[in-house]
Amino acid sequence: MRRVVITGFGVVSPIGVGKEAFWEALSQGKSGITRITRFDCSTFDVQLAGEVKEEIDLPASVAEISAEDPKVGFAFAACAEALAEAGIKYLDEETLLHLGTSLEIFHLERVIKSGEIDFKAIASRTLSPDEPPLQIPLDTANRLVCEFFRRPGESLTNCSACAAGAQAIGHGFAGVRASRYELAVCGGFDSMINPLGIGGFQLLGALSTDNDRVESACRPFDASRSGAVLGEGAAVVVLEPLEKAISQRKTVLAEICGYGSTLDAYSLTAPDPEGDGAARSMHAALEDAGIEPGRIAHINTHGTGTHLNDEVEAAAIRRVFEGCWQKIPVSSTKSVTGHLIAAAGAVEVGACLLALVKGIMPANPWLKKVGKGCDLNHVVGEAAAFKGEYVLTNSFGFGGQNATLILRKSDGAR
Amino acid sequence: MTALGATASATAENWRSGRRAECRVLEELAGTSLENLTVAVLPEFDPAMRLGGRKMLKYMSEAAVLGTVAAHEAAHDAGVRRRFQPERVGLYAGTGLAAANVRDSIPMIRASMDQNGTLSYRLLGEKGLPSASPLLSFKILANMPPCIVSIIEGVKGPNLIFTPWEGQTGAALREAWLAVASGEVDCALTGGADSATHPATVVYLRKSGLLGESEYPASGAAYLVMERGETARRDGKRVYAEILDIETRPSDTLSRDPLAERIGRSFAAAPAILLALGCKICGTEVCVSGVDNQMFRARVKVAL
Numbered sequence: 001m002r003r004v005v006i007t008g009f010g011v012v013s014p015i016g017v018g019k020e021a022f023w024e025a026l027s028q029g030k031s032g033i034t035r036i037t038r039f040d041c042s043t044f045d046v047q048l049a050g051e052v053k054e055e056i057d058l059p060a061s062v063a064e065i066s067a068e069d070p071k072v073g074f075a076f077a078a079c080a081e082a083l084a085e086a087g088i089k090y091l092d093e094e095t096l097l098h099l100g101t102s103l104e105i106f107h108l109e110r111v112i113k114s115g116e117i118d119f120k121a122i123a124s125r126t127l128s129p130d131e132p133p134l135q136i137p138l139d140t141a142n143r144l145v146c147e148f149f150r151r152p153g154e155s156l157t158n159c160s161a162c163a164a165g166a167q168a169i170g171h172g173f174a175g176v177r178a179s180r181y182e183l184a185v186c187g188g189f190d191s192m193i194n195p196l197g198i199g200g201f202q203l204l205g206a207l208s209t210d211n212d213r214v215e216s217a218c219r220p221f222d223a224s225r226s227g228a229v230l231g232e233g234a235a236v237v238v239l240e241p242l243e244k245a246i247s248q249r250k251t252v253l254a255e256i257c258g259y260g261s262t263l264d265a266y267s268l269t270a271p272d273p274e275g276d277g278a279a280r281s282m283h284a285a286l287e288d289a290g291i292e293p294g295r296i297a298h299i300n301t302h303g304t305g306t307h308l309n310d311e312v313e314a315a316a317i318r319r320v321f322e323g324c325w326q327k328i329p330v331s332s333t334k335s336v337t338g339h340l341i342a343a344a345g346a347v348e349v350g351a352c353l354l355a356l357v358k359g360i361m362p363a364n365p366w367l368k369k370v371g372k373g374c375d376l377n378h379v380v381g382e383a384a385a386f387k388g389e390y391v392l393t394n395s396f397g398f399g400g401q402n403a404t405l406i407l408r409k410s411d412g413a414r
Numbered sequence: 415m416t417a418l419g420a421t422a423s424a425t426a427e428n429w430r431s432g433r434r435a436e437c438r439v440l441e442e443l444a445g446t447s448l449e450n451l452t453v454a455v456l457p458e459f460d461p462a463m464r465l466g467g468r469k470m471l472k473y474m475s476e477a478a479v480l481g482t483v484a485a486h487e488a489a490h491d492a493g494v495r496r497r498f499q500p501e502r503v504g505l506y507a508g509t510g511l512a513a514a515n516v517r518d519s520i521p522m523i524r525a526s527m528d529q530n531g532t533l534s535y536r537l538l539g540e541k542g543l544p545s546a547s548p549l550l551s552f553k554i555l556a557n558m559p560p561c562i563v564s565i566i567e568g569v570k571g572p573n574l575i576f577t578p579w580e581g582q583t584g585a586a587l588r589e590a591w592l593a594v595a596s597g598e599v600d601c602a603l604t605g606g607a608d609s610a611t612h613p614a615t616v617v618y619l620r621k622s623g624l625l626g627e628s629e630y631p632a633s634g635a636a637y638l639v640m641e642r643g644e645t646a647r648r649d650g651k652r653v654y655a656e657i658l659d660i661e662t663r664p665s666d667t668l669s670r671d672p673l674a675e676r677i678g679r680s681f682a683a684a685p686a687i688l689l690a691l692g693c694k695i696c697g698t699e700v701c702v703s704g705v706d707n708q709m710f711r712a713r714v715k716v717a718l
Contacts, residue, residue, distance in 0.1 A: 102556065108523070124445070126621060127447055157577055158576060160575050199538065262571065268558065399564075
């Protein structure tokens with residue numbers, strides 16, 4: 001089977017737009033968490049999020065849809081950056097485009113107009129040619145990428161919640177490795193920073209209400225952690241066979257060498273308390289990569305900052321890496337980006353690239369006192385130097401979907 | 415679960431006998447330009463009875479109910495729980511557009527309007543959210559229907575969930591077939607569900623020109639169990655059909671949904687219903703092209 005490498009990476013995140021800005025901010029532990037500015041959330045319990053504040057340069061037709069549904073613009077920009085870095089102008093029939101996302105945006109204000117909450121009135125108004133549709137389907141970003149970069153052999157929209165971005169990359173990796181595709185453009189995009197997105201997660205009790213702590217509100221694995229903070233953005237990688245990348249003299253950012261995908265089959269609302277699904281996901285990725293756990297030199301956790309998730313993930317990591325977990329530095333980048341839901345896994349592949357390309361492991365800057373059951377070799381305070389060959393990243397989705405990716409330093413960088 | 419029958423056998427039998435789905439207009443669209451548009455009516459069924467209990471029903475949207483009932487029938491028929499290690503069973507599924515029950519949102523919306531009848535985010539935070547059901551998110555997140563299937567059926571293996579049109583469910587079916595054929599999994603539970611008769615979905619489909627004048631939408635779901643032939647023979651299981659090939663590819667040529675005339679257009683559910691019907695009764699090849707310009711084609715050899 002072929003070796004698969006990353007030749008392009010694009011990112012839009014609350015801490016920076018573009019690979020270099022993202023890496024710089026992560027290296028410095030800069031937080032993207034602020035008070036929500038998109039709408040008046042002063043009466044919401046949750047008032048913090050990681051918003052993308054920079055203007056993104058988009059073609060007019062994409063910008064128009066992005067104004068309605070910001071995540072679509074994020075996806076387009078991340079794809080454009082990744083393709084440009086990989087030197088790819090157009091997709092073709094041997095290409096896979098696979099993007100993950102989670103939830104259709106719903107403009108509540110369109111349902112309420114002049115006191116109407118009668119569906120008939122809403123329907124009549126929506127059917128008028130001058131009115132925008134109530135729904136923006138989740139494949140809209142794929143459609144726009146295909147319009148601008150031509151149609152690939154396959155265009156997939158993955159909706160595996162917080163595992164979607166990692167799952168899309170894992171599926172693309174497996175497809176290129178098995179020679180099903182010559183090129184894969186994969187990643188995730190999301191934004192739930194709107195009244196119903198924030199409100200819906202608030203109702204689930206999964207978000208931090210530490211509104212006074214602002215930038216340090218998300219504290220994965222800390223004893224005082226109080227929940228996740230939502231973020232928004234997108235990240236996309238370009239995957240190619242190693243031989244092709246070498247023959248075309250492309251810069252190889254890293255190799256992907258292992259992927260695991262499992263289901264908890266336990267609960268919609270909570271992870272399996274034994275961490276069985278998470279542990280099996282990591283085991284599957286290690287087996288797929290053909291390496292022993294001790295070869296992993298760095299882990300980027302799912303690390304959402306919720307009580308249950310962090311404890312379960314830490315236990316699963318200790319079990320999988322029994323005898324060596326104390327030596328493996330662990331980063332939890334949601335502490336500064338927030339939880340980008342379907343984009344999280346892809347953005348965190350970008351954090352792994354920071355270690356593999358620049359030799360920097362981001363810190364978990366707000367971790368002061370490790371929570372009960374959360375013992376791991378956390379990178380605290382400031383970023384640390386990375387020495388090693390393999391990096392593992394976890395993504396565990398709402399609903400019980402788990403995905404793990406293993407990346408390897410490129411031959412040239414070793 | 416289709417408008418022709420609440421089980422695979424009933425659907426197949428009614429298809430064979432040439433029946434057509436019953437249709438009705440949507441009360442929610444009365445007085446609009448779509449007041450005469452009809453949608454397929456699903457046969458009555460009791461999901462609690464079909465699933466063996468009420469567990470998780472409160473989390474389910476219509477698509478989730480249809481999907482879990484269809485998946486349960488398929489998994490039970492094949493004896494998935496009894497015959498396979500849960501970690502070696504994969505789940506590959508397609509889901510349609512998000513479609514929350516409008517009634518679920520009305521208390522929240524009503525509480526969020528100010529005296530002028532305008533949406534107020536302050537009121538949404540103060541009164542709207544406290545009056546909303548915390549279960550709302552479960553009913554609109556696109557991955558929930560297959561995740562509920564995984565919990566009910568105890569499926570713990572590799573998984574992929576795609577959305578929201580025909581080509582995406584077609585891809586899920588293909589990935590399932592490849593995963594079984596390659597030995598990545600021993601068994602795959604695979605299919606799709608769509609609540610295409612939801613009033614908001616109907617409005618979207620018609621407004622976007624995705625539903626032809628002569629067409630009518632249908633909610634539905636189908637799941638299949640795929641396993642290697644030798645495993646089925648070893649266990650003495652009935653084989654409905656052998657899958658010879660599943661292909662998905664971009665296509666601008668519209669290949670009409672062969673279900674559309676008699677079952678209605680069920681979008682993300684259509685490839686799974688087609689493949690299930692193809693395996694059960696008809697024949698050698700099933701094909702449909704989707705709203706996403708992806709063609710799904712499967713060739714099956716029906717066991718006699």
